[in-house]
Amino acid sequence: MAARQFDLIAFDWDGTLFDSTAIITRSIQEAVRDVGGTVPSDVAASYVIGMALMPALAHAAPDVPVSKHAELGERYRHHYIAHQHDIVLFDGVLPMLAELKARQHSLTVATGKSRRGLDEALHAVELQGVFDGSRTADETQGKPHPRMLHELMREFGVAPERTLMVGDTTHDLQMALNAGCASVGVGYGAHPTDAFDALQPRFIAHSVAELRDWLRQHG
Missing domain, CATH: 1.10.150 (DNA polymerase; domain 1)
Structure with a gap:
């Protein structure tokens, strides 16, 4: 397995981890x-x-x-x-997150959901303890403003070049670009991938399995 490139990985929720x-x-x-x-x-x-x-x-x-x-x-x-x-997690999400935790990545959520909505979702799928931090749209600036990522990077003491954003929309990738962070787009969520290239993602994953493989080699 390749050496770790990113200390902090921020995931979008809906359409990236959750099949909603x-x-x-x-x-x-x-x-x-x-x-x-x-x-x-x-x-x-x-x-x-x-x-x-x-x-x-x-x-x-x-x-x-x-x-x-x-x-x-x-x-x-x-x-x-x-x-x-x-609504359920996409197949393969739990083992992917467990693998990233084992590699000592800090795992966070950066979502357009409300705090109440995210907490309910995390409780429903029994993910308490998997994520080290999170930001929701009602407690900071919404996407594509970079404030969510700026706050998470400050909280964990991680520089932009060591931070990765993973999301299924142009809003996610634009937020990463605005924050000076790398990004990975996923093509199984809300937005078609033809608009992703202009936002400079490192990779576009068309399944959770592809995302997990890329993170294994490049995360």
């Missing part, structure tokens, strides 16, 4: 329908995954007035909560 893209997309569409907006396409709804919730919903439903944004957020949460226990 379809449920989030449907929940956005149903929420917009509930408040009388123009229902976004699958592509438009999935594009905003990874952003903080209200900016994401506003982007996906530009014709919904600001006066209805609170209701829009409530309807999204209603639909998501109804299906959140249907």
Whole structure:
């Protein structure tokens, strides 16, 4: 196994570790329908995954007035909560994380979810203790602003050149670029990979198995 290149690895959650893209997309569409907006396409709804919730919903439903944004957020949460226990980790995620822990990487989560949402997800899949730290969109700046990564690097005392961001959206990769960090894109989540190259990822993994193999050799 190759020598470790990164001390800190930050993972996006939805669409990277957690197989939630379809449920989030449907929940956005149903929420917009509930408040009388123009229902976004699958592509438009999935594009905003990874952003903080209200900016994401506003982007996906530009014709919904600001006066209805609170209701829009409530309807999204209603639909998501109804299906959140249907969501599972992608196959292979747990052994990949265990292998990285064994190599003494600091493992963190940088997500557009809320703190409550992430904590519930971590509890549901019994991942307590796997991650050394995390940042959520409601406690810092949302992606692609680099603040999440800046805060995690400061917390763990790790320089940008020793930090890797792994995510499934252009928001994740742009955040890494903005923070001066390396990134790996995954092609099994919310965004098509044709937009990834401009954001300079070290690698694009099309499965968890490919991601695990790359991290084994280059992480």
